[in-house]
Amino acid sequence: MTATIQTILFLLAVLVVVAVAARRLNTAPSILLVAAGIGLALIPGLPRIELAPELVLLGILPPLIYAAGVAMSWREFRFNLRPITLLAFGCVIFTSGAVAAAVHFLLGMPVALGFVLGAIVAPTDAVAPLAIVRNLGLARRLIVVLEGEGLANDATALVVYRFAVAAVATGVFSLPAPLELLR
Numbered sequence: 495m496t497a498t499i500q501t502i503l504f505l506l507a508v509l510v511v512v513a514v515a516a517r518r519l520n521t522a523p524s525i526l527l528v529a530a531g532i533g534l535a536l537i538p539g540l541p542r543i544e545l546a547p548e549l550v551l552l553g554i555l556p557p558l559i560y561a562a563g564v565a566m567s568w569r570e571f572r573f574n575l576r577p578i579t580l581l582a583f584g585c586v587i588f589t590s591g592a593v594a595a596a597v598h599f600l601l602g603m604p605v606a607l608g609f610v611l612g613a614i615v616a617p618t619d620a621v622a623p624l625a626i627v628r629n630l631g632l633a634r635r636l637i638v639v640l641e642g643e644g645l646a647n648d649a650t651a652l653v654v655y656r657f658a659v660a661a662v663a664t665g666v667f668s669l670p671a672p673l674e675l676l677r
Contacts, residue, residue: 498541498543501541501543505534505543508530508534510528511528512527522626522629524626525626527663529664530618531629534598537655539543542547555648558671559645559648562641562644562645563645566638566641566642566645567638569636571641571642572633573638574639574642574673575642577639577643578642578643578646579646580637581643581647582643582646582647582649582650583646583647583650583666584589584640585616585643585647586616586617586647586650586651586654587616587650588652589612589615589616589628590607590609590612590613590616590654590658591612592650593608593611593612593613593615593616594606594608594612595608596608596611597611597612598607602610603634604657604662606661606662607658607662609657609658609661610655610658610659610662612650612654612658613651613652613655613658614655615655616647616651616654617647617648617650617651618643623640627640
């Protein structure tokens with residue numbers, strides 16, 4: 495227990511150092527955090543920390559998505575609903591299908607299991623890209639579309655994930671079956 499607390503305090507200290515460095519270098523903290531995470535992962539002898547999926551899904555992810563949703567203009571979201579919807583649904587479903595096909599043909603895994611993996615890796619981060627994009631001076635409409643897509647693609651990925659896990663659990667996989675359930 496003491497080693498876990500020490501490791502968490504060490505990681506928090508690294509987080510603070512990276513945040514201060516990002517501010518001084520005038521760069522997005524998410525970029526430096528990824529680099530620091532890769533660096534920490536390569537340190538031999540560092541204790542392994544495993545987070546329960548429930549903690550991430552119920553304790554970490556909702557506040558991040560909530561903060562992004564509160565900061566967004568819902569009037570502009572409705573105005574840009576078509577491109578947001580096309581990106582959120584189209585990109586997640588296409589990416590999930592591409593990952594499923596690649597895993598099936600390259601590794602010989604079942605297609606349903608490939609869709610599970612695809613649904614896990616398909617949604618983009620809703621917070622980190624926006625921190626970078628806002629500093630680039632892009633058009634407001636593009637930022638709103640990216641914000642909306644980042645929020646909506648998580649929901650799409652969760653639906654794809656649920657259908658894929660059900661297909662793996664039952665052993666029955668059919669691409670048209672989820673579409674019939676939506677009618």
